[in-house]
Amino acid sequence: MRLIRLGLFLVCAMPAVMLVAGLFLGNLGVNPIETLLNQSGVWALRFLVLTLAVTPLRWLTGAVWVVRLRRQIGLWAFFYAAGHFTVYALFEQSLVLATILADIADRPFILVGMSALLLMLPLALTSTQGWIRRLGRNWKRLHWLVYPAAVLGLVHFFWIIRANRWTEPLIYAGLVAVFLAWRAWRRRPVIEDRD
Ligand code: HEM
Secondary structure, three states: OHHHHHHHHHHHHHHHHHHHHHHHHOOOOOOHHHHHHHHHHHHHHHHHHHHHHHHHHHHHHOOHHHHHHHHHHHHHHHHHHHHHHHHHHHHHOOOOHHHHHHHHHHOHHHHHHHHHHHHHHHHHHOOOHHHHHHHOHHHHHHHOOHHHHHHHHHHHHHHOOOOOOOHHHHHHHHHHHHHHHHHHHHOOOOOOOOO
16 A cells, blocks of 8 residues: 555656756746646646545445545645645735735636635645544535535636637536536435335
8 A cells, every 4th residue: 555655646746746847947838837827727626636536436446445545636636736826826926915816806717716725725734634533523524625626626727718628627527527416326315115
């Protein structure tokens, strides 16, 4: 398991390493900051969708061990989302709170992205064994927030789609819809036929 975790760590860190290396080597295209911003956002969403895929994958395959990788994948989603926000705040807004607030008023999709990140924050903070123990049953309730976070991330993505770039967001939206529907179906009350 430790080897699988290490392998997962290296795979998940790869996009960040490539982006930072690309920045220093100057091969992130004509607008490196835009590439950094968009790529970190897309990777945040990809890892978020992957986190949601873990439970259906366990149900489908019976492989219980995949659940033990969920925490790491979720933390990577948060890492890329936090990096995405840092790139935005630092390079687009020069860390000036007033301009960030003005931008929120001007471009509502920014508010949607921020809401997604804010929902992800308590999930990342309470992902440790200690918090799982402390929160008990409420831990599962709290971590259900991963679904609205993913939906908000998707809305944020759809809001800024440029021409002919529908395929990727549509795939993620389809996956999230399937995972949500499956969850709801698994939780349905079983009505017994008493005749
Ligand atoms: C504080 C939070 C956030 C801010 C301020 C923010 C801001 C931005 C900005 C300025 C862009 C570029 C828009 C453009 O090119 O016109 C962007 C793109 C994007 N963001 Fe965010 N975002 C935030 C949170 C998130 C989160 C939490 C996710 C995912 C879960 C996310 C996913 C994306 C995606 C997928 C894109 C599009 C990338 C592309 O066009 O290739 N963002 N965001």
